[in-house]
Amino acid sequence: MALGALKIGAKSRDEFLERLREINQTLAATRPTARNLFRAIDRMQQVAEAGKNIEQIKKTLVDEAVKIHSEEAEATRKLSQLGAELIQDSFTIVTHCNTGALATGGYGTALGVIKQAKEQGKDIKVLATETRPLLQGARLTTWELKKANIPFTLITDSMAGYFMSLGKVDCVIVGADRIAANGDTANKIGTYSLAVLAMENGIPFYVAAPTTTIDLSLASGNEIPIEQRSQEEVTHIQGVSIAPEGTKAANPAFDVTPHHYITAIITENGIIKEPYIERLKKIG
Amino acid sequence: MALGALKIGAKSRDEFLERLREINQTLAATRPTARNLFRAIDRMQQVAEAGKNIEQIKKTLVDEAVKIHSEEAEATRKLSQLGAELIQDSFTIVTHCNTGALATGGYGTALGVIKQAKEQGKDIKVLATETRPLLQGARLTTWELKKANIPFTLITDSMAGYFMSLGKVDCVIVGADRIAANGDTANKIGTYSLAVLAMENGIPFYVAAPTTTIDLSLASGNEIPIEQRSQEEVTHIQGVSIAPEGTKAANPAFDVTPHHYITAIITENGIIKEPYIERLKKIG
Numbered sequence: 001m002a003l004g005a006l007k008i009g010a011k012s013r014d015e016f017l018e019r020l021r022e023i024n025q026t027l028a029a030t031r032p033t034a035r036n037l038f039r040a041i042d043r044m045q046q047v048a049e050a051g052k053n054i055e056q057i058k059k060t061l062v063d064e065a066v067k068i069h070s071e072e073a074e075a076t077r078k079l080s081q082l083g084a085e086l087i088q089d090s091f092t093i094v095t096h097c098n099t100g101a102l103a104t105g106g107y108g109t110a111l112g113v114i115k116q117a118k119e120q121g122k123d124i125k126v127l128a129t130e131t132r133p134l135l136q137g138a139r140l141t142t143w144e145l146k147k148a149n150i151p152f153t154l155i156t157d158s159m160a161g162y163f164m165s166l167g168k169v170d171c172v173i174v175g176a177d178r179i180a181a182n183g184d185t186a187n188k189i190g191t192y193s194l195a196v197l198a199m200e201n202g203i204p205f206y207v208a209a210p211t212t213t214i215d216l217s218l219a220s221g222n223e224i225p226i227e228q229r230s231q232e233e234v235t236h237i238q239g240v241s242i243a244p245e246g247t248k249a250a251n252p253a254f255d256v257t258p259h260h261y262i263t264a265i266i267t268e269n270g271i272i273k274e275p276y277i278e279r280l281k282k283i284g
Numbered sequence: 285m286a287l288g289a290l291k292i293g294a295k296s297r298d299e300f301l302e303r304l305r306e307i308n309q310t311l312a313a314t315r316p317t318a319r320n321l322f323r324a325i326d327r328m329q330q331v332a333e334a335g336k337n338i339e340q341i342k343k344t345l346v347d348e349a350v351k352i353h354s355e356e357a358e359a360t361r362k363l364s365q366l367g368a369e370l371i372q373d374s375f376t377i378v379t380h381c382n383t384g385a386l387a388t389g390g391y392g393t394a395l396g397v398i399k400q401a402k403e404q405g406k407d408i409k410v411l412a413t414e415t416r417p418l419l420q421g422a423r424l425t426t427w428e429l430k431k432a433n434i435p436f437t438l439i440t441d442s443m444a445g446y447f448m449s450l451g452k453v454d455c456v457i458v459g460a461d462r463i464a465a466n467g468d469t470a471n472k473i474g475t476y477s478l479a480v481l482a483m484e485n486g487i488p489f490y491v492a493a494p495t496t497t498i499d500l501s502l503a504s505g506n507e508i509p510i511e512q513r514s515q516e517e518v519t520h521i522q523g524v525s526i527a528p529e530g531t532k533a534a535n536p537a538f539d540v541t542p543h544h545y546i547t548a549i550i551t552e553n554g555i556i557k558e559p560y561i562e563r564l565k566k567i568g
Contacts, residue, residue: 135526
């Protein structure tokens with residue numbers, strides 16, 4: 001929004017704000033599920049509406065953007081430090097999708113916790129799910145784990161449950177795109193399955209997310225809008241077709257994990273457990 | 285084995301049988317998990333050992349091979365008919381991997397049941413999992429479903445649980461590579477996860493397999509050998525790399541679903557439920 005605002009050549013404050021609202025709407029329409037996006041652009045809009053003149057608003061928007069970014073970075077670093085206390089020496093950790101510096105506004109959420117545990121000198125291993133359809137685990141998480149010198153093994157999404165059943169997993173930790181008031185959490189498709197499998201095998205299941213992910217306006221996860229993406233992301237992998245021509249595919253990008261599967265939610269303001277509905281209100 | 289036997293140019297019956305044993309061992313070493321393979325080659329070996337002279341043995345082996353094939357075809361057709369009774373009109377069915385005519389010795393197992401339900405005029409829909417790493421669902425099951433005019437949607441393996449949680453799945457049906465005496469079932473990696481997710485969501489989970497899949501010599505699924513395949517099947521999809529160079533991957537080709545997750549096992553000799561340990565002995 002700041003970059004867009006700098007390019008607006010409006011003649012009046014009203015025209016400027018109107019054009020800024022269009023930029024806001026364009027950004028808001030990119031993705032419906034993640035909460036942080038809406039928090040950030042709403043905050044930018046509010047800052048702009050409170051400004052006196054165009055030049056001052058432009059400067060304020062740039063300052064606010066930098067501030068949001070550094071707050072997010074600070075929040076992820078802090079939640080990673082808090083969360084790392086849950087990771088014990090010799091743990092094997094399952095994580096899903098990418099939640100490191102590549103995906104978040106800072107240090108990382110689930111992957112931040114893992115990196116912090118490593119920085120504390122803990123001897124850990126990661127089972128990274130490839131995360132179909134877009135393979136963020138295979139492409140990005142592996143790259144970040146390698147950079148951080150954390151031993152890892154890439155697995156298909158379908159293997160995580162099997163390794164849990166063999167007793168080879170000590171905890172599961174994932175990020176979140178939106179957390180409803182009752183603790184229900186929307187995250188990358190496949191997260192719900194990992195949570196059910198973790199509970200079935202008596203393995204802790206942690207969600208790591210900054211408080212900007214919390215949406216107290218939604219009573220439960222049923223109200224979280226789930227982005228439906230194109231069929232081609234399923235029928236093709238990196239441009240190569242994997243199914244017969246004309247095959248129809250579903251592609252919900254996220255799913256919702258009901259709160260009772262979540263052992264704890266790790267935020268920069270503390271690690272909380274059930275009843276989430278009271279505790280999220282205090283920190284969200 | 286029959287084709288191999290026809291090419292043996294041995295001078296004596298003993299030499300011929302020795303060469304046949306080598307062929308047997310070569311075939312046995314191809315894959316460790318599926319039971320049917322060992323049943324078939326053991327049966328061929330026994331028939332050969334009982335033969336009088338080389339020419340007679342060669343003829344007997346060809347006859348026996350044709351017989352095994354037609355028995356397998358008949359068994360899958362019969363179990364498909366029996367199993368189709370479990371499929372109700374308007375069902376949406378999750379299936380995993382390929383279990384149709386392309387993968388079995390005949391009509392199909394899980395996919396046979398689905399095809400039979402369609403032939404009975406039932407209005408059914410299938411959610412076919414792509415089945416990473418080798419994508420048998422995306423490549424083969426979709427093709428067979430299309431041929432059979434059964435409406436289907438391709439999903440990633442990670443989506444099945446989510447659709448179950450939305451109440452959009454009426455049953456899960458899969459094949460089996462080996463069934464231990466207590467009903468524990470080895471099948472394509474990801475099957476265990478589907479079974480846990482089905483139980484969690486109160487959805488019936490069926491295993492469809494001919495009795496040749498049953499291995500009464502193994503007390504439980506813990507004893508079933510699981511084939512570990514190459515890392516490249518995970519780090520590459522159809523020859524295209526999906527992970528950074530040097531990424532290590534796990535690739536167990538199968539997993540084991542404990543019997544208590546299985547609502548029923550569908551065989552050509554009947555549909556059985558717990559206690560499997562008694563009922564499998566009667567039909568296996």
